[in-house]
Amino acid sequence: MRRRIIAAGLAAITLGVSVCVSGCSPAEVPGRAPAIAAASPSAPTQLVRGPQDDHVDTQPPGPSPTHDEASDAEALAVASAAIEAYLGREISPRVWLEALEPHLTASAMAALSSVDPTTIPGASLTAATHLERHTSGYLAHVTAPTESGSYRLLLVRDGSSRPWLVAEITPQESSS
Numbered sequence: 788m789r790r791r792i793i794a795a796g797l798a799a800i801t802l803g804v805s806v807c808v809s810g811c812s813p814a815e816v817p818g819r820a821p822a823i824a825a826a827s828p829s830a831p832t833q834l835v836r837g838p839q840d841d842h843v844d845t846q847p848p849g850p851s852p853t854h855d856e857a858s859d860a861e862a863l864a865v866a867s868a869a870i871e872a873y874l875g876r877e878i879s880p881r882v883w884l885e886a887l888e889p890h891l892t893a894s895a896m897a898a899l900s901s902v903d904p905t906t907i908p909g910a911s912l913t914a915a916t917h918l919e920r921h922t923s924g925y926l927a928h929v930t931a932p933t934e935s936g937s938y939r940l941l942l943v944r945d946g947s948s949r950p951w952l953v954a955e956i957t958p959q960e961s962s963s
Contacts, residue, residue, distance in 0.1 A: 852924035852947035859918050859927075862951045865890050866929035866940045867916050869953040874911060874933065876904040892943060892952045899956075910935035927951070930959070 852858065869890035875883060883904040888896060910933035919928040924947070929940045941955040 849946050849948065852944060852949075854920045854924055854927070858924075858947070858951075859920070862927045862942050863916055863918050863929065865951045866918075866931065866942060866953065867912075869940060869956065870912065870916070870931040870933075870938055873938075873956055874907065874909075876907045876909060878904065880904055890953050892954045895952075895954050895956070908935040 869887065872883070872886040872890065875886060878886075880903060884896065884900060887899060891899070912931060912933055914932045916932075917930045919930070921927055925944055927942045929942060931938045931940060937959040939955075939957050939959050940953050942951045943954045944951050
């Protein structure tokens with residue numbers, strides 16, 4: 788019985804190798820549909836002359852932002868305003884989001900749009916916010932200590948002349 792299985796396997800391998808060696812293309816394999824030849828254009832195509840990229844901004848990019856005292860102060864001000872609005876939980880969800888909107892990115896607004904502000908632990912800031920510079924001038928982290936624990940805010944900006952915006956507000960794990 789075992790010899791028959793081995794013989795059948797060898798026969799299948801031999802058949803497969805002979806098909807490959809004989810030069811059968813995939814279109815010639817029995818049971819497969821023939822390959823369709825690519826259509827060639829009947830007339831040569833011509834490129835359209837004139838400006839093609841009117842919609843592309845051709846302004847050279849500005850310098851990459853860096854961290855300095857002014858940008859750090861702006862980041863801290865935005866983070867402080869955002870966390871104060873975030874902790875303002877005694878208002879309707881619509882008013883809460885409207886208070887947060889000037890300080891948040893569009894994706895942060897979308898993420899917070901389903902949050903019920905009454906579920907946020909009632910707290911107020913217990914100390915000044917603390918900025919941690921990121922190696923990129925486009926990012927900064929701010930820690931905001933509150934009565935119910937600290938929050939970490941991720942701030943982003945598109946360039947040195949663009950404002951800082953909060954991309955994330957997350958509670959930090961307590962170390963106790």
